[in-house]
Amino acid sequence: MAGLPPTSDMEALSLGVADAPPPSNRTIKVLDQEGDLRLEIGPELAPFLVDSRALARASPVWRRSLFGDAATTQRVQGRPWIVQLPNDNEQALSFLLGVAHGILPKSPESFRPHDVYALSVAAAKFDMVHLLRPWAQGWCAPLMWTGVTDFRSCAGWLRVGWELGHAMLFNYMATQILTHVEATGDGDLVDPNGKLLSSNPSFASMELLRTWTHVSTTSRVLNLSQWNPSPYDARVSFRICLV
């Protein structure tokens, strides 16, 4: 993240420490029998029993949030440790928490694009993208060949490419967006359905559009001699050579 301002998701990250017993009636999902922390995730506050140290090891965001100065002052000794995350995606966090505890999911390679998007956003928010390493490349590559069905999908896959660092996916979707974006008489940019681009959360969180400038700087930024693109990245290689 060096050189980049924090995303809006990162800025919004804060863990709510619950005072009262959880309102959820759902069965708790135990990721660690010896767990010391109960997470309640999503609008329904789905409960998870986790090991706080495992989360701290997996991500500096968790470490700061659970064991930083602010977090420790909020934690009350002798009472159940409960943290609520009502604004987060339950399925995505369930996946990430499981991997952080060494529990591998079933058939992650068959995840739908929508699942991949939610996972990418959640992993970036909690700084856990490295946990997706076994599957990230396999998820991203097919997104380019399934066809772009609508502009909203382009914005979503652009975000996935951005969060997971997939060069070709990011570049391809950026091209699609530049090709399809329209303008209004007021100078605002809209998608083909007339919806303002600035209202799209995928754009708002990336700082991408602000920095989408200065084409000529590319050649001095990139060190092509160190880069060995796979066949999938031939398109990216071609573009870089054009500059």
Add this chain to the structure above:
Amino acid sequence: MESLALRREGVIQNMLGLVDEAMRDLIDENSCQVVARHATGDRLARAARIKMNSDCRDVLLGSLIRLLAGELLFPVPDSRDVFESVQGLRDRLTSSLRNIEPMGWSTHDERDGIDAAPHTQCNPFPALARKIEETARHAVDSQTVWDEENIARHMLERAQRTGCQGIQLRNSTT
């Protein structure tokens, strides 16, 4: 957001610039030069041998103006006044140029000392359509390469963590 808007306008300006250039050629120069600029191959060679007279230019210019007026693109507008997408404008322009029917398609007369030949021989518009497509494609590609160092750095950092294909930064120590 402003950056994306400027890039979009730049691509559109490139496309409209080709149309404007073709029109100016038809006004100011021998239209064979338009053919030479936008077409290649045997057909061009034959067309280039035809010495255009003013009637020929008038036919082609009139046809182009009629086409542009029908598309509400005459006079050729500034890119800031075009609100549709790059793809929308490109498709509209190229489709029209490929289907253009120069007025009358009358033949050159024989006063130029060569065989009479129809204006289809010197029709530059299909080639102009191809040129617009190529220009749009290249302009979009060149505008969407990662430009800024912080974008490249972010992508590299993420790629190293996720194993996705990334890029290397010059003088990178990581």
